[in-house]
């Protein structure tokens with residue numbers, strides 16, 4: 001694996017008698033996309049929340065770029081979340097009263113960027129994400145896929161180190177879900193960010209470099225393996241926009257041509 005950006009060590013968390021995490025070790029490399037899979041109640045969201053500093057584990061450690069982050073005070077953790085992490089949720093969670101460009105600008109404004117400059121920076125994400133012309137639309141005037149693209153722009157606008165996505169395609173039809181995963185993975189990698197995606201959909205997980213299978217608060221041994229180990233490369237390469245030369249290099253090429261691949265779909 002390339003340089004490790006984020007890691008969890010022996011993470012444990014319980015809610016009363018329910019064991020949500022039973023000692024999880026996980027590491028995410030730079031610009032790597034990791035899928036966390038498993039049935040409902042297996043601990044996926046708890047793992048994501050602990051890694052993202054949203055929740056404190058009962059024990060274990062979380063490290064971001066060499067710094068231990070699970071023990072820092074809430075105020076500092078909240079600043080970390082705002083500057084180093086981006087979030088994409090199942091139901092976009094855009095503010096319905098704000099136009100799309102202001103939804104995207106919001107994390108910058110929360111970080112102290114002046115409104116005009118924040119909106120200007122926000123607008124730069126619309127073209128590359130296939131949202132040209134949608135800047136002024138309110139979330140209610142966007143399709144589900146368009147709203148998730150806005151949510152992806154909002155997650156990336158601060159240029160975070162890690163994007164966390166919890167069931168980002170859960171509210172979309174299958175074709176749109178795949179399109180959103182392609183955009184999420186490509187845009188994240190293009191910006192040098194790492195991606196942690198929680199999903200119960202193997203088709204969604206296939207877009208990622210590695211899959212970690214969670215059961216009863218533990219990662220199944222042998223499941224946090226590379227894409228080649230899972231035999232997923234061929235599958236991914238066949239996808240539109242990901243390169244199609246039929247060997248591992250094809251996807252690398254697809255990655256470098258990433259921006260044009262965003263355009264031309266209104267998913």
Ligand SMILES: Nc1ncnc2c1ncn2[C@@H]1O[C@H](COP(=O)(O)OP(=O)(O)O)[C@@H](O)[C@H]1O
Nearest residue numbers: 015018019020039040041042043044045046047
């Ligand atoms: N806030 C909470 N209060 C009580 N129990 C919780 C809470 N969050 C999660 N749990 C429990 O922890 C376990 C793991 O939950 P979760 O991480 O949400 O699983 P998943 O995301 O895989 O569906 C489940 O048994 C769930 O009921």
Ligand SMILES: [Mg+2]
Nearest residue numbers: 041044045046
């Ligand atoms: Mg969950």
